[in-house]
Amino acid sequence: MRMTRLHAPTLKETPKDAEVVSHQLLVRGGYIRKLAAGIYDFLPLAQRVLHKISRIVREEMDRAGAQEVLLPAVQPAEIWQESGRWSKYGPELLRMNDRKGGEFCLGPTHEEVIVDLVRRDVRSWRSLPLNLYQIQTKFRDEIRPRAGLMRGREFIMKDAYSFDVDEAAANESYDAMFEAYQRIFRRCGLDFRPVEADTGAIGGSRSHEFQVLADSGEDAIVGCTACDYAANVEQAELEPAQREVAPAGPALETVETPDKRTIAEVSEFLGLDATRFVKTLIVDADGTLHAILVRGDHDLNEIKLAKVLGADAVRLADDAQVVAATGAPVGFAGPVGLKGVESIIADHAVRGLRDAVVGANAADAHHMHVDEGRDFRVARFADLRLAVDGDPCPRCGGALKGYRGIEVGHVFFLGTKYSEAMRCNYLDESGRERPMVMGCYGIGVTRIMAAAIEQNHDDRGIVWPRAIAPYQVAVLPLQMNKTDVVEAAESIYTRLSDAGIETLLDDRNERAGAKFADAELIGAPLRIAIGGRGLREGIVELKVRGGDAVEKIPLERLHDEIRSRLA
């Protein structure tokens, strides 16, 4: 491709609405443009990258036995009502009406559509297992789209759905997808880790996320430093610690803590470590208030709490609810004498705490020397907090360590949740009707593009992993007024292109500096610089993007050299 013809408008300056590096470089490099919040145009360079990623995904999905389909983006409300998600999914589901007033939505995921498809035509155990996938544009009306392609509203996703006769077979399908995903992300050149995950709105019982490790990632994950256990912090199980319960401490005492509300403020004011505090959170679980206790240095995990309470929606109570429940303004809630809640539930780490500090349920006051069991009673202890560095691994007892990650893939074991709700049944060998056992598997294709950049860039631009680079080679004639330079570049370009190597020729009448800058921004893995000086010695310069070395390659050896580099 000639740069004079390529539609890749590069920018010298970073647009101010781009904060994360992948967003900045994709805009500056002429890969994407924004149409609306979380909605982007993909320009030719981006489309080439997306094709590369999609191709890898297709090859591995096909290899794993899945078959590609293409399902509608616009879906009728009826099937969503049938699965129960029309009312459960919330405003993230973009709903609309057709001219006759019929209700539709833009598909955020395709369980309903695929189940509807399969239940109509698959009746026999002989047709199973079946795994169907598609690569298609999804729409989720995110509360706050952000970070460019990392969390858009419209994005390209590969979604696959497996149907099996029973749980054992479904687990095999799940394992096959797990393997395929590892191959896909490895081939894309990503440094990633599969982690155990929560099943979220999709539902189901077994789930793994594939997290690309990057400090800019939105997700917090923990990994064991001793074994290969890794999990989303939301999911990481924490066993109750085995420890001695100390004898009762000194008697409870109430102290003035004027205007000190947060653990940090009170802990500084009293000169006591945060581990000595009990944080009392008033939560609203499906309309019922509960007091949740976690140690001062720990954070509540609302997902674990929702499971423990068996609630659909758990949120922190608002100010008015807190005042009603505790009789004090926000910041002074405590378990001692607390009456205004349905129950008091505590994290394991609170059990047997002695000489603790808690809110006094009165403005500007806290209790000191509080003993759990003596001064307040807990209805139930459970694992309710987020894991932190140093927590014990639930598998081997080793130390957990926290990382940031970008979720590029997620696999779910669904069981019969959708097949039962939507009567997706088959006849087994004995002629009995049974629900199919399902799994679903997603990959964020556009998000992979962003994640690859987050992981592979420098201060000049993108450093593409070779497998997903839009072009492999950039050919730069450095002086456009020198006929021999232009001719050499043209000839190299033609020969590489004819050999099927994706090559960009920078035939613009620009100076060398501008060409170097754009080549580095766009990020082709190999760069050939051709100048009059080198040509007199019969050489051109080859540079690997991301490296430092500039190699002088004799013209006659160049073609073979490039081919061997790309092999």
Add this chain to the structure above:
RNA sequence: CGGGGUGUAGCGCAGUCUGGUAGCGCACCAGUUUUGGGUACUGGUGGUCGGAGGUUCGAAUCCUCUCACCCCGACCA
């Protein structure tokens, strides 16, 4: 949805406080020049100043409403 911020040419910005009819750099077009790390010069194209209403002789500027976008939080594959 709560908090914070920004809307002036494709991009980055000044002008707004103190009202007088829009400017700078980059990009783009033409010409000259230059040709190994974003050449230099000259001349140009392009904006109903996010939108609506109001105040005023006069509004980018003051007032009211509204929309969009970004960040943090809550939420979320």
